[in-house]
Amino acid sequence: MLGVKPLDYPMDPNLKFTANEGDVLDDPEKYRRLVGKLKYLTVTRPDISFPVSVVSQFLSASRTSHWDVIIRILRYLKKSPGHGLVYGDHGHNKIDGFSDADWAKSPLDLRLTTGYCVFVGGNLVFWKSNKQSVVARSSAES
Structure with missing residues (x-):
């Protein structure tokens, strides 16, 4: 990967994934190991969380098209080695939590x-976001 050209984005936003596109990988264990390493890296690089979650969906049936996305993520990481979260000593051990909701404004x-x-x-040590159907939620509560 030393000679590859770095990229500005970790994943093409217009890319549509299918489970059967491309040839089956010869070494699926290599794919799983690399995805696991990328998942670990998301602790300090939340900018790759979405693409890594996408390629994680194909651990049991990985194909060459999925491998290409992993290579693209690596090329993006090569372009941005200084990005990411930095943990430092701020002189306290206080725990703070924040939450927000948009209440179906989309x-x-x-x-x-x-x-x-x-x-x-x-x-920052933990974050999560979630999208829920308001109609399904209110009908389940009834």
């Missing part, structure tokens, strides 16, 4: 998006 899908994050000692 006109396209009318879904509720929620999210939260947790800081320990001023360092």
Whole structure:
């Protein structure tokens, strides 16, 4: 990977994945190991969380098209080695948590998006966002 050209984006946003596109990989274990390493890297590089979650969906049936996306993520990482979260000593061990919700303001899908994050000692240590169907949720509560 030393001679490859770096890229500006970790994944093509217009790319549509299918489970059967491309040839089956000769060494699927190599694919799984690399995806595992990328998942670990998302702790300090949340910018690759979405592409890594996409390629993680194909661990049991990985194909050459999925491998190409992993290579693209690596080329993006080569372009941006200084990006990511930095953990430092902020002089305290206070735990802070924040949450937010948009209450289905998306006109396209009318879904509720929620999210939260947790800081320990001023360092972001956990975050999550989730999209839920408001209609399904209110009918289940009835």
